[in-house]
Amino acid sequence: MSGWDEGAVYYSDQAQFPSGRVGDNSSDSRHSVLLKFKEFIRSFETNSSVFPYRQSLVHNPTSLVVNLEHLDAFDPDLPSLLRSAPADYLPLFETAASEVLASLKSKVAGETGEMEEPFTEDVQILLTSNEDSISIRSLGAQYISKMVKISGITIAASRTKAKATYVTLLCKNCKNVKLVPCRPGLGGAIIPRSCDHIPQPGEEPCPLDPWLVVPDRSRYVDQQTLKLQENPEDVPTGELPRNMLLSIDRHLVQTIVPGSRLTVIGIYSIFQAANASTAHKGAVAIRQPYIRVVGIEEANEASNTRGQAAFTADEIEEFKRFAAQPDTYETICSKIAPSIFGHVDVKKAVASLLFGGSRKSLPDGVRLRGDINVLLLGDPSTAKSQFLKFVEKTAPVAVYTSGKGSSAAGLTASVIRDSGSREFYLEGGAMVLADGGVVCIDEFDKMRAEDRVAIHEAMEQQTISIAKAGITTVLNSRTSVLAAANPPSGRYDDLKTAQDNIDLQTTILSRFDLIFIVKDIRMYSQDKIIAKHITNLHATAGSTREESKVSKEENWLKRYIHYCRSNCHPRLSESAAKKLQTEYVSIRQDMRQKANESGEASAIPITVRQLEAIVRLSEALAKMRLSDVATDEHVKEAIRLFNVATMDAASSGINQQVNLTAEMANEIKQAEVQIKRRIGIGSHISERRLIDDLSRMGLNESIVRRALLIMHQRDEVEYKRERRVIVRKA
CATH class of the missing domain: 1.10.10 (Arc Repressor Mutant, subunit A)
Known part of the structure; x- marks a missing residue:
C-alpha cells in the first residue's frame, strides 16, 4: 500500500479529495447538491410524520445508513451522481449529514451549533440498495471510480491500522506548517515538492522537498482490509475462485470476521502495490484494484426477516400447501438423489441433514448445535460420493472436499503472512466458508489422524479456535458434516469385528448423529433391478426435457429447504420428550448388557450426544412439515432411523452377530x-x-x-x- 509514511511520493489523476475534482464542478452546483442532501436528511418521511434519517441521526450520531431507493424517490439525480462520481459526492453527503446533526444539536441544546473542526467528517454515510449485485469476475477497468455492488464470502481480515486523513507537514527551513489531505481508502497523500513560503530579503529560500511529516499532529481514522472471495456455489467448475481486496474504515472496522457472507457496496478504486514499482519500469502504469467499502450487508442465515424477504407470496403459499399434505416426508425423500436406486433410509437421513434441527442458546451462554452430521461407511460403488455431490448442489450453502487432499488448515483456518505489509492474517478454510450450510468430505478415512482431530471442535461446538503467530480468536463453523469413508480393507468384512471394520476413533464417531454401514450385497433379484435402473438412466440422460425437469425439481427443493431453515424452529412436545427419555435409557441398558456378554465395548459409543442426535432428527422431521412442535410421531421415526443406522453399525461384525x-x-x-x-x-x-x-x-x-x-x-x-x-x- 502506498502512503506518506512509506517514504514515497505518488501522483494520480484520480484525485479523491473531499474538496472535489478540480474543474469538474462549479462551486454553485456543488452547493446546490449539498443543500439537496441536507433537505433529504431533514424532510424525507416514510409514513405520516415519520422522518427516519433525522431520527436515526439523533439516536446514532456517528453513522447514517441511507437506502438508495429512498434517495431516488426523493430526487432521481442524487443516486445517479453518487453512482457515477461517488468519490466526489459521498464526502459532500457526509458534510451535509454533519451540518444537519450540528443544527439538530443546536436546537436541542440551544447552542450555536458551529462546527468545531472544519475538516472533520463526524458522520459516516453507509449506503444500502436492493439492486442485484454483479459478479466479481465481471469487474473491469470500465468500473474504476464507479460505485459497484458485489457479494461473496470473507476469507481474511487484517489487523486494524491508523489511516491518516490529513497529514501535518513542517518545513525544515522556515518552520512553515501545512495541512495536506490524504486520499481515502488505500491512497496516500500527494506531498508538494516545494514550500509556498515567500522568503524575506536576506532569508535563505526553501529547498526542494523541504517537508517533514509530523505524525503527532496529523489526523487519523481506523482502517482495516478484508479479502472477499466468490461464493463457492458461484465458481464455475474447473476455475479458481476470484478474490477482491476490500478497504473498510471508521465504524465498519472490527465488525466482520472470516467466514461471513457479505453483500458490499463500494467504490471500485486502484492503488499501487508496494512491490510493483521495483519490479520493472512498466509497472509504473499498472495499479492493483480494490473496493473502498461504503456499505455492508451481512447475510445471516438465522435471520427471519431476510428469509421472508427472499420469497414471493406465491412461493410461500405453495410451500405451506405442500407442507400440509400427508405424504410430505415421503415426497421430499423421493426427491433426494432420484438417480440412486434404493438406500431409502440413507435418503431420509440426508433429507434430515439438509433441513437440520434447531439451534438453542442456554441462559448460561452455552449454545447447542442444530446441525446434523452423517457418516456413510461401506463398500466401494455404493453411491456414497453421489450422495455427497447431490447435497453439494441442493444445500443452500455447501462446500465439497476430499479427505486426502485436505489438511487441517484447509478445513479449519490458516494464518498467512501478507507479502506487502509482512503482517499475519487469518484465512478461513472449508468449514468456515460453509458456515450455515453443509461440508461434504469424501474419502474421510484417507485423512491423516492429526487432520481429522482438527475438526473435533468444529463438529460439536461449531467453533474453530485459533492461537497462532500472535492471533488468538474464535471463528464460527455452524455447519453440518456429510462424510463418506471405506473400511480399512476396502470392503466391509463380516468376519471382522465392528472395531476392525470401522477404523475411526471413538472421539470422532460420537460426533456423528447417524452412521450408516452401506454394503454391496450380491443378490440376483436386486442386481437385476439395479442394472435395469442404471441402463435406463444412461438411455434417457441425453434428453433436454429430462434435464430441465430435474434441474427445476432441484431448484424447488433448494428453495423449500432454505425457507424451512429460515422460518421454522421446532421444539419437542412434553409427551415426545418423555418417550425419548424412556427409549434412550433402554438403549443404554441394552448396550451395557451386550458389552457384558461379549466382554468388549461397542465400536460406536452410545452417549448423551446420541440422545441429542435423536432430538435434532425429530426437529428436522418436524421442520419438513413446517411444524413448530416435534410430536411423538416424529420421535418414533427419528428413533427408527437411529436404530437402522447407528445401532446396526454398532452391532455389526462377526462378534456382535453370533457372539x-x-x-x-x-x-x-x-x-x-x-x-x-x-x-x-x-x-x-x-x-x-x-x-x-x-x-x-x-x-x-x-x-x-x-x-x-x-x-x-x-x-x-x-x-x-x-x-x-x-x-x-x-
Missing part, C-alpha cells in the same frame, strides 16, 4: 476354507454329508453351521429343498 470370541472366529475361517474345498462353484452337496465329513476332521458341528450361515449371509451359498442341500454360488 463369538477371537478363537472361534479363527475356527470359522478354517471351516469356511474346508467348505470351499469340498464344494465347487455351481455344485451342490447334502448339508448332513458336509457336516459329517468336516466333523471327522475335528471341526465342531456348531462351528460348521455358523460358517455356513455367514456364507449364506454373504450370498456365497444357497440352501435348497428345505435346507438339506447346499449350492455354492460364488
